Amino acid sequence: MKYCFGVDIGGTTVKMGLFSTEGELFEKWEIKTRTENEGKEVLPDIAASVRSKMEEKGISIEDMAGVGIGVPAPVSEEGIVKNSANIGWGYKNVKKEMEELLPGVCARIGNDANVAALGEMWLGAGKGCSNMIMVTLGTGVGGGVICHGQIIAGANGAGGEIGHICVNYNETEKCGCGKTGCLEQYASATGIARLAKLRLAKPHEKTILEGKNLSAKSVFDAVKKGDRIATEIAEEFGAYLGHALANMAVITDPERIVIGGGVSNAGPALLPFIEKPFQEKTFFANKDTKIVLATLGNDAGICGAARMIL
CATH class of the missing domain: 3.30.420.40 (ATPase, nucleotide binding domain)
Incomplete structure (x- = not known):
């Protein structure tokens, strides 16, 4: 079985979920969004939480399809954020940094509202x-x-x-x-x-x-x-x-x-x-x-x- 993580970054908390590639949600949890120091710790905290959950569930890098992240800011197709009012980021290549923090894991980044729309289309009112x-x-x-x-x-x-x-x-x-x-x-x-x-x-x-x-x-x-x-x-x-x-x-x-x-x-x-x-x-x-x-x-x-x- 292959797994992926869904991550939704908010101004107060980061919501996270572990999914199968068939769309089953196994578990969801939250961590604090540390916005101090221009949000420097947000991505490292997410990466640490992903690693911890992989270890807990016995999931290897080979079992991972990737990590998807919704960000409260405009995001380019390359995963670049130029500014974010709520989490303290200026210019940030979120995709590149996330893949460096989780070597071997693919990351996809999107605007949070766009990502929520995709979620509703997949499993919700837009199914x-x-x-x-x-x-x-x-x-x-x-x-x-x-x-x-x-x-x-x-x-x-x-x-x-x-x-x-x-x-x-x-x-x-x-x-x-x-x-x-x-x-x-x-x-x-x-x-x-x-x-x-x-x-x-x-x-x-x-x-x-x-x-x-x-x-x-x-x-x-x-x-x-x-x-x-x-x-x-x-x-x-x-x-x-x-x-x-x-x-x-x-x-x-x-x-x-x-x-x-x-x-x-x-x-x-x-x-x-x-x-x-x-x-x-x-x-x-x-x-x-x-x-x-x-x-x-x-x-x-x-x-x-x-x-x-x-």
Whole structure:
């Protein structure tokens, strides 16, 4: 039997999984992401954990298909990261360094959102598809585009950065990327909270959101209770996201659009707010594109990282 490791590097923890080349997940675990000293110890820590698990399970180098790694940054096809805000890296040839730390083991590197999309296509909500889009709605908005079973990475490793599509040309407040009007400003967890604050600053009828700590969760909890103001906020969020996805669909023609990230924990109540504006704007050829919730949760990254090897 051959084995591979799937690794998902986050700002706080590194998620890791041991897989068979048939796709069976044997074990998963986490280690701390040591971001101090420009993230100098991140890759050595991963390599040490891989070696330890190989020793524990009696896996030899000859039994290894490789190690796949998802990184929270644009990644070139050669496995090079030029900058990463969350883990302290500047320019880093991740593939080269990982293969030096694990002699004889092949490494494949990808952007974390792209890798999560690959995971959902392989074992999750996109199973059976070879063309799909995944959007992750968390603190920011990430995305991955899969065409004919392959990640679209692009020339700079920034393919699928859905969160930075401009959806409001009149916005004056800046996104974290330094530009204005990005989807991330309206469809992320922080973006939904921002929409809620802006709505409650205007004249409004009574709402259960009044006096609450505004968050994406509190908005969708209120939606489920029939709150009108919360519903208006959800409709505004959905219009921005649904229209952006219609634009993406006409470019990539996906079979399925998968919605993941923390905001997707709102469950099926989320989908109608996205589907209606998507259908209003989408090209006729994309009318039957299904919008579904991700199913792998936090395992999407390690599954997609393993899939890169396989």
